[in-house]
Each structure stands twice: as C-alpha cells, then as structure tokens.
Amino acid sequence: MIWQREPMIASWAYTLLSCTPAFFIGEISPSELSDLIHEFHDGSARSVYKTYSNLDREQLVARAIGIGLLEESEVSDEIRERLSSSIGFYRDHYEIDEGDPLARLRAARTSGA
Numbered sequence: 001m002i003w004q005r006e007p008m009i010a011s012w013a014y015t016l017l018s019c020t021p022a023f024f025i026g027e028i029s030p031s032e033l034s035d036l037i038h039e040f041h042d043g044s045a046r047s048v049y050k051t052y053s054n055l056d057r058e059q060l061v062a063r064a065i066g067i068g069l070l071e072e073s074e075v076s077d078e079i080r081e082r083l084s085s086s087i088g089f090y091r092d093h094y095e096i097d098e099g100d101p102l103a104r105l106r107a108a109r110t111s112g113a
Contacts (some may be wrong), residue, residue, distance in 0.1 A: 016040045058083055066090020 016036060023033045040053040055063065064070035067090055072080055082088070 013040070059086060062086035063090045063094070067094050 005047055011096045012094065019028065019033065019036050028036075028087075033087070052060065061070065061075060061079065061085075065080075065083070066087045072087075075083075
C-alpha cells in the first residue's frame with residue numbers, strides 16, 4: 001500500500017534531511033552525516049519496510065486507522081466493520097511517542113495540513 005508507506009518514509013526522511021544544514025555550515029562532519037544516513041537506512045527505513053512487508057492488506061488498513069494515519073471515514077462501513085477488532089487492537093496496543101516522526105505525520109493529518 002504505497003499511499004501509506006510513502007508518507008511514513010517521507011516523515012523519517014524529513015528528520016534525516018533536517019540534519020543537512022548542520023553539515024553545510026560545518027556543524028557536523030561528512031562522516032557524521034554518513035552515520036546519520038546509515039542509521040536512517042538500517043533503522044527507520046528498515047522498520048517501515050518490515051512493517052509493510054509482514055502485514056496483509058487488511059491489517060495495514062486496520063493499523064493505519066488504529067494509529068491515526070487514516071480516518072475511519074476514509075474507509076467503507078463494510079471494511080470498518082470487518083476490521084473493527086483489529087482497529088481496536090492497534091488503538092489499544094500501539095503508542096506513538098511524540099519524538100517519533102509518525103507523531104508529526106498523525107498531527108498533520110488531524111490538522112488538515
């Protein structure tokens with residue numbers, strides 16, 4: 001589900017890219033920037049890949065609704081009904097810490113940005 005995966009990757013990439021001005025003004029070295037890129041690749045990007053590779057389509061939708069990346073109104077009543085227990089599971093068991101780039105993505109979705 002590319003529509004869901006791309007915003008997550010973009011959010012983490014934004015966090016990484018926010019470090020590049022420090023590189024250009026000499027606050028971090030090329031090797032530090034390289035380390036940040038590798039951390040992104042081996043951490044956040046890999047985490048997104050694993051999430052979306054291991055869940056089936058229904059679970060992806062349930063997760064997106066449950067964690068606030070997709071509004072319930074964006075899904076038909078039939079699908080919401082079929083996924084209601086899974087949506088509840090993600091609401092009850094998945095917390096997004098404010099430092100997580102997903103928090104910024106969820107906030108943008110709820111503010112209409």
